[in-house]
Amino acid sequence: MRETVLTPKARIYLAWFLLHCLLIITISSREIFWLIAHRLTILPTSFSSTARKLDSIASTTLAQNLASSNPVRRGLLAYLHVTGIERGYGYFAPNVPGSYKLVFELHYPDGTVEYELPEVRSTAAELRLASLLDEIGRTRYDALREYLVKTLAGPVWREHPEAKTIRAIFGLRNFPDIHEFQRGARESYEFLYAYDFSLGKDPPQTKTP
Amino acid sequence: MESDSWLAVLRIGLGLQVLLYALSLRNDWNYLFAGTGGGMKGRALSEALLSSQSPLVPRLDWLVTIGSAAGLSEQGVLLLSWCSLLCGAAGLLAGFFLRSSAIIAWFIHLCVAKSGGLVAYGVDNFMTIGLFYLMWSPLPDRWSLDWRRGEKAQAKDSRLSGFFRRVLQIHLCIIYLTSGIAKCLGSGWWNGSNLWRALTHPPFDVLPPEVLVHGEFFFPLAGALICLLEASYPFLVWSRRTRLPVLLAICLMHLMIGLGMGMYLFALIMIVLNLAAFGPEFSFRLERIVFAWLRKSPASTG
Numbered sequence: 001m002r003e004t005v006l007t008p009k010a011r012i013y014l015a016w017f018l019l020h021c022l023l024i025i026t027i028s029s030r031e032i033f034w035l036i037a038h039r040l041t042i043l044p045t046s047f048s049s050t051a052r053k054l055d056s057i058a059s060t061t062l063a064q065n066l067a068s069s070n071p072v073r074r075g076l077l078a079y080l081h082v083t084g085i086e087r088g089y090g091y092f093a094p095n096v097p098g099s100y101k102l103v104f105e106l107h108y109p110d111g112t113v114e115y116e117l118p119e120v121r122s123t124a125a126e127l128r129l130a131s132l133l134d135e136i137g138r139t140r141y142d143a144l145r146e147y148l149v150k151t152l153a154g155p156v157w158r159e160h161p162e163a164k165t166i167r168a169i170f171g172l173r174n175f176p177d178i179h180e181f182q183r184g185a186r187e188s189y190e191f192l193y194a195y196d197f198s199l200g201k202d203p204p205q206t207k208t209p
Numbered sequence: 210m211e212s213d214s215w216l217a218v219l220r221i222g223l224g225l226q227v228l229l230y231a232l233s234l235r236n237d238w239n240y241l242f243a244g245t246g247g248g249m250k251g252r253a254l255s256e257a258l259l260s261s262q263s264p265l266v267p268r269l270d271w272l273v274t275i276g277s278a279a280g281l282s283e284q285g286v287l288l289l290s291w292c293s294l295l296c297g298a299a300g301l302l303a304g305f306f307l308r309s310s311a312i313i314a315w316f317i318h319l320c321v322a323k324s325g326g327l328v329a330y331g332v333d334n335f336m337t338i339g340l341f342y343l344m345w346s347p348l349p350d351r352w353s354l355d356w357r358r359g360e361k362a363q364a365k366d367s368r369l370s371g372f373f374r375r376v377l378q379i380h381l382c383i384i385y386l387t388s389g390i391a392k393c394l395g396s397g398w399w400n401g402s403n404l405w406r407a408l409t410h411p412p413f414d415v416l417p418p419e420v421l422v423h424g425e426f427f428f429p430l431a432g433a434l435i436c437l438l439e440a441s442y443p444f445l446v447w448s449r450r451t452r453l454p455v456l457l458a459i460c461l462m463h464l465m466i467g468l469g470m471g472m473y474l475f476a477l478i479m480i481v482l483n484l485a486a487f488g489p490e491f492s493f494r495l496e497r498i499v500f501a502w503l504r505k506s507p508a509s510t511g
Contacts, residue, residue, distance in 0.1 A: 013372060024380060028387035032394070041394035068261065078265035082319060084337025089388040091331055094395025096406040120240060123471055124233035126412045128241060128328035132251070135327055148327070151251040155240065178405045181422055 023062070024085050030058035031088030041094050098172050099130065100137040101189065102149065104156045105167040116160070118152045136170060137192070145170075149195050157197070165198040213367070214489035215374050216343075216350040217304075220311075222481030223339050224301030227314050230336065230474055231294040238291055242269060242325050245283055255326035267316060269324035293317050301343075304353020311348065315340035335478045338380065339485075346373040378486045382443030385459070389440030398436050401428025413470035435462060446487055456487050 036051035176185035276286035300310025349355035397403030467476025
């Protein structure tokens with residue numbers, strides 16, 4: 001029997017490999033545990049308590065239970081970001097989410113009203129804009145949602161400086177399933193939020209359905 | 210002995226990916242990533258969130274700060290970043306100053322992806338993954354200009370090359386396994402409704418629904434096949450007998466995603482990673498088969 005001797009360099013590579021794989025597996029599986037724990041899958045609800053425990057174990061492995069200022073947690077997070085493994089891979093899973101639409105209603109001093117959409121010049125940027133709209137739709141924090149809508153309203157206002165106020169209307173686009181489509185149903189729009197912005201110092205007014 | 214063909218595939222593929230990434234965003238670069246002046250000015254929020262998590266993650270703000278110390282405006286730094294990305298891509302494609310090109314491409318792309326975190330999607334993660342492995346791999350490969358320039362001495366640690374290839378292979382297996390399991394857990398992938406939704410929701414609605422509606426019976430079958438293909442990938446891709454069909458099927462799936470949903474960059478990066486991880490032997494085996502067939506054929510014997 002010939003014994004394999006690992007050089008110190010090989011040991012370092014091996015240790016890195018094991019740690020790296022552990023992190024990838026933990027992050028990927030945590031996403032699945034989260035989906036099961038929140039009953040977003042076809043699994044029976046009895047699985048959710050186990051999934052919650054596994055989710056908690058995964059979070060501990062990723063140092064998520066440490067204080068946000070803890071250097072271990074910060075160092076680990078930095079590593080996850082620079083290697084591109086900070087998020088799982090459940091794209092379009094378990095189900096495809098809905099999509100959102102943001103419309104700007106521009107009000108001019110003479111009473112005219114115009115409508116504008118957030119505009120980018122390329123298909124590649126359109127996909128990125130859709131990510132931002134998803135973020136706006138998903139967030140539970142009103143202040144963050146308002147800030148994000150404002151970031152998109154800024155360029156529209158710069159293009160139309162003569163507008164007096166801008167109302168940003170955010171909603172969900174509902175699409176029929178294939179059978180409804182065959183029966184003649186088409187896209188519908190569900191109003192979610194509206195924000196009024198003016199050039200004055202007044203804070204924006206928020207409206208919800 | 211591990212051939213370094215996979216590294217050439219990864220290098221050229223990522224070079225092309227970075228090039229197309231930069232070119233596709235050239236008109237919206239300032240709109241998406243500027244912190245002041247024109248555009249969304251959304252960078253500040255992404256970077257603030259990032260700082261609260263970890264101050265060690267690279268971001269555009271670092272470059273802007275360095276640039277302002279050198280008297281450059283933010284617009285100038287953004288333009289310089291975009292040009293650096295192009296140079297990195299050109300270096301990777303040609304195999305010229307490979308290590309520096311790989312580091313530049315990885316770093317600049319990472320800064321842009323992190324500062325534009327709110328407008329990022331899957332393609333950014335996969336580009337970071339690919340560029341990170343490339344940057345650490347034993348470069349140059351034998352098809353690069355650096356190799357021809359004589360930088361061979363430091364490069365030929367074939368065990369190290371094999372090690373990084375194995376890491377990429379295992380990483381892909383985890384990606385498809387977890388992605389496949391997550392899809393299997395959604396009812397919509399078994400009855401076809403998710404595929405219909407994915408193809409008809411903006412901004413993925415490249416094909417008109419009036420055309421797609423004719424595929425009523427195709428969607429449940431295709432949805433189930435996608436689930437099974439992804440979940441079985443890590444089990445079937447290692448066997449020599451099943452590797453080629455699985456690899457072809459997964460590349461075809463990504464090609465269809467690219468063409469059918471307009472996610473060209475996402476499709477390209479996934480195909481590149483797959484071909485680099487599991488592809489090169491096939492090209493050589495195919496060559497051997499073709500040569501063997503040519504030797505046996507009457508034209509070559511006659």
